[in-house]
Amino acid sequence: MGWIAWIIFGLIAGLIAKLLMPGRDPGGFIVTIIIGILGAVVGGYIGSALNLGAVTGFNLVSFALAVLGSIILLFIYRLIKAR
Secondary structure, eight states: OOHHHHHHHHHHHHHHHHHHSOSOOSOOHHHHHHHHHHHHHHHHHHHHHTTSOOOOSSSHHHHHHHHHHHHHHHHHHHHHHHO
C-alpha cells in the first residue's frame, strides 16, 4: 500500500480503536492517525507471528489486525500518559 493508503487505513483503525476504548485521551487527530498507523504495523507483526495473516491491503483480516494493534497501542499510550 502507498503512504496515503496507510494514512487513511491508520486513521480509520485509530478512530475505531478510540470508539472501542472510550475515554479522554491526551491526543488529537494527529495522535489518532499515528496510533492507527503504528497499530496496523503492530497488528501485522502479531498476525504474522501467530500465523493469523498479515496487513496486506484493505481486507477484513488486515483491518481487524490493524484495529487490534491500535487498541494495544492506545492502551499503552494511556498507561504512559497517566503517569
